Amino acid sequence: MEEKEVFSFDMGDPTEVISMTDEEVKEVLKTIPQETLDAYGIGLDSKGDDTPEEAEEEGKAYAIKLLSPTRMVREGYTCTDHADYYWWDHQKWSGRDGKKPGFIIPHHMAGNLTVEQFYAIMKSTRQMSPTVSIHTDGTVYAWVPEEMRPWTTGSYTADQDALTMEIANDEIGGDWHISDTAYNLAVAIAAEWCKRYGIDPYWKPGAMGTIQEHKQWASTACPGPYMSRKIESGQFEADIRAILNPPAPTPKPTPTTVKFRVQSGAFKSEENCDAWINTIHQKGFKAIKKKDGNLWKVQCGIFESKDNAQKLVDQLKAKGITAAILEVK
Ligand SMILES: [Zn+2]
Structure with missing residues (x-):
């Protein structure tokens, strides 16, 4: 004491x-x-x-x-x-x-x-x-x-x-x-x-x-x-x-940063995917393929701002390429 x-x-x-x-x-x-x-x-x-x-x-x-x-x-x-x-x-x-x-x-x-x-x-x-x-x-x-x-x-x-x-x-x-x-x-x-x-x-x-x-x-x-x-x-x-019995400190949730991926098409055939990527490249855009399950997906970019993702979608659309925005966590 x-x-x-x-x-x-x-x-x-x-x-x-x-x-x-x-x-x-x-x-x-x-x-x-x-x-x-x-x-x-x-x-x-x-x-x-x-x-x-x-x-x-x-x-x-x-x-x-x-x-x-x-x-x-x-x-x-x-x-x-x-x-x-x-x-x-x-x-x-x-x-x-x-x-x-x-x-x-x-x-x-x-x-x-x-x-x-x-x-x-x-x-x-x-x-x-x-x-x-x-x-x-x-x-x-x-x-x-x-x-x-x-x-x-x-x-x-x-x-x-x-x-x-x-x-x-x-x-x-x-x-x-x-x-x-x-x-x-x-x-x-x-x-x-x-x-x-x-x-x-x-x-x-x-x-x-x-x-x-x-x-x-x-x-x-x-x-x-x-x-x-x-x-x-x-x-x-x-x-x-x-x-x-002080309550156990609640773990600080790690901030989940949401990103926005611009995707243009998904293919069962890798060959078709490559052909589509080629088309996109020829129109002056970037594109890569990613295997997801049994699909080959074509990704044209990933952004922290949804506005920027939308901008790319609009540019792709203007050249006849359909694309969508997916939220990624
Ligand atoms: Zn008393």
Whole structure:
């Protein structure tokens, strides 16, 4: 992964960062006894018994108590290559209970927030986090490591194996429109996730697809009519697939140049053909014979311009020689 630009707040001295790979992080998490996980409500969550609020509270506790020792390993986490910034220190996330990302849930921001505004929200006590936020000007912020469960959809089950995005709206209310820049980034990031986690992208009613909507999980307008249409019409899926499987470049058709051949007669007998060519020569024109199937054809000229071919036909005609124009490709 290439070096990400990082907001300076709370990042500390980068030399203090303990670098761990994703595999090493998983190994550390495996050393935590199940009773400990249960004590933090992780077991409860996995049964799906919690309200979203409870799940969030437990997630927060999990993050603070359990992930604190590894909070410096952010360099070992995965985030989208499209991110301009990332910030992990808020720790508003929790573990995936062994699940792997398999779903993509685009949300709308219900506002046109800048990165700074979104950052301020994340710094507040609001218990909310998307995997990424995409802003109208095309800035992308990664907030939750892809290894972790974001708190976006208000459902433990929904977010447990989801990657989520908050997309800024450049129209407030109404259609909740999203800028082309932001939409295209949503497509690009979704395609990247599909590639990384082997997700086959498709939407289906009842949250049955790998692309899901917040409103399939909760009473909300999210992701808004504009994005909803993109998703439910299959456009979002098609746009993602266009990146995953770019159409083979159509070979440039070689320009077919049409030429115009002036032909005067066709003979079964080569002898008769030669005699006719002789006649044409005597009247001052050029002529050659060409074998075509079982016929000998007499050609008096070939032209790129039909007008020039016609000119020759007229000249031949004036001398009593019948000729015709044939198009040759
Ligand atoms: Zn939402």
